[in-house]
Amino acid sequence: MPALLAASLVVVAALTARELRAGPTAQVLTALTVATGAVTVVLGHMLSTATTDALLSATVVWLAARALVRDDARWWLAVGLVGGVGLLNKHLVALLLVALVIGVAATPAVRHHLRSPWAWCGALVALVLWAPNLWWQASRGWPQLALAADITEEYGTAGQRLGFVLLLVVLLSPVATVLAVRGAARLWRVSALERARPVGVAAVVLVLVYAVTGGKAYYLAGVLPALVAVGADALVRTSTRAGVRRAGVVLALAGMVSWPAALPLLPASVYGGSVLHDVIEDGGEMIGWPELVAQVQDAVDRSGAVVVVTANYGQAGALEWYGTTVPVHSGHNGYADWGPPPDTLAGPVVLVGYRQVPSWLTGCRTVDTIDNGAGVDNEEQGAPVRVCDGPTEPWSTVWSQVRRLST
Known part of the structure; x- marks a missing residue:
């Protein structure tokens, strides 16, 4: 199941690239980067709420991009449907939806979507689907808020916040992060991508929120593919065919460097005697x-x-x-x-x-x-x-x- 979910995340990454007007080569480059990235192989190796959250969040971003780029507000109904299902799995989707709303409000070219009945219907669908979870939380004294406070206390220290930044850089790979940063910058600079700019705004908002509240880097696994897609499109547009092939090899190898830490490729005794289990904590927790x-x-x-x-x-x-x-x-x-x-x-x-x-x-x-x-x-x-x-x-x-x- 986690492998299928991770594979679906790769497909959604490619679909997002296509929605953002990236050509076939950039779509393949996006899929390759996401497929070999550290967070994808970790989430694809074990089933957790984070595995499902990455896929559902990425799907929300893809559908939101479709609504904005095509200026077709009917897609907000699909955003609400997927978002509502995601909220039954993990409440982080609520922050993603709010961040997207902030992005739309901050982008004049698409601000009219906030007045669309389709957008409000989508929000209602998400709320209706979320309602059983909210009722359960309310009837039990909001345990999710208590757990969130514990997470903030444990991970809100200066050392943990530095770790958040470092893990964010290697979430897919350092090279992929460069591609994602280039994509985020391009969303701000290129007028042809203005309709997709709310995705970049949402990513920045979420990074800041998680940095302040003690969130974990992998919470952003569903947002990164869209930024990688825009960066991959820029790379394809400015490079030769041979340059793109070389970039693809570098991106794949950069992601695969983390695989010994992310997957059970080494004997437990060898793994235990190395520092690899300090890189990705879950790997060490699978032993014994x-x-x-x-x-x-x-x-x-x-x-x-x-x-x-x-x-x-x-x-x-x-x-x-x-x-x-x-x-x-x-x-x-x-x-x-x-x-x-x-x-x-x-x-x-x-x-x-x-x-x-x-x-x-x-x-x-x-x-x-x-x-x-x-x-x-x-x-x-x-x-x-x-x-x-x-x-x-x-x-x-x-x-x-x-x-x-x-x-």
Whole structure:
């Protein structure tokens, strides 16, 4: 599924290039740049909300460009439809839609679209599709806002903001970023592209918003293809055929340089002994799950535990996927909605990943330490495995203390 979504992102990138009046050569160059880029292969390797968000956001940009360039307001209905589906996956699409509105308002040639009934109908469609999600959030005290605040606190430091800029530069590749910057500048300078200028404005707005609020660089994965498309068109128009071929090779190789960090191409032991897992964090987090499950199962077998409780949803997911002989629960983020263990499972309990013993358990003792066997310093490495006598009160009573929202 993630590979198909990533492939669709490449197709949408080429369609966006065509919509922005780029010729076939520039369309191929755009597709090549996006297909080999670091963020595309990472998102195409694992299924997450970011994988779907990149495709849906890129589709929103493509359809918005079609509405603006063709001056056909009926396409705003399609923008609202795709945007509404995207909002059920990730709320970041709302920021993209607002940024596009700002871009349209700032561009006199297309400002009349804000008065179009089609645009307002598109907004209504998006809101109707989003409504179930909004109702769910409101009925539960807006947990997304709490999690967003946690993200801002963790990633809003000066060091993390510098990391945001650096990761933005290598999101596809440094060479592709040069192409995207050239595309953004061209949207401002070339009068023939004035109708598409709101896309460039939206990109700038989103970069600034994410830079200030502690956002992550990959949030922009759906916007970059359009900028790359305009830059690729400029490159084709100003280069010889041989120059374009050389540029294509350079762009592809520049993206592929990151593949050893982005994909499981190297043995885990080699990967763990390098700095590659520091470049793309998710790569290191994919190592060690079978080992963790084996150690937890050993603790269950030796203690006679009747339930496992984990510190985060990744650990719980691994234990569910590879299988354990007892139920697995976690209070982390959305995983908590699967609910607490039955009150009849009062103990013993195997506790996984908690660096500190929580107050809602009694009689805890450390029996093992997680070791992924590859020397990768990921989130699980060195985490304790404990056996506890049981909860201080019935699970249904203490579950509110177990639940937590964090990145």
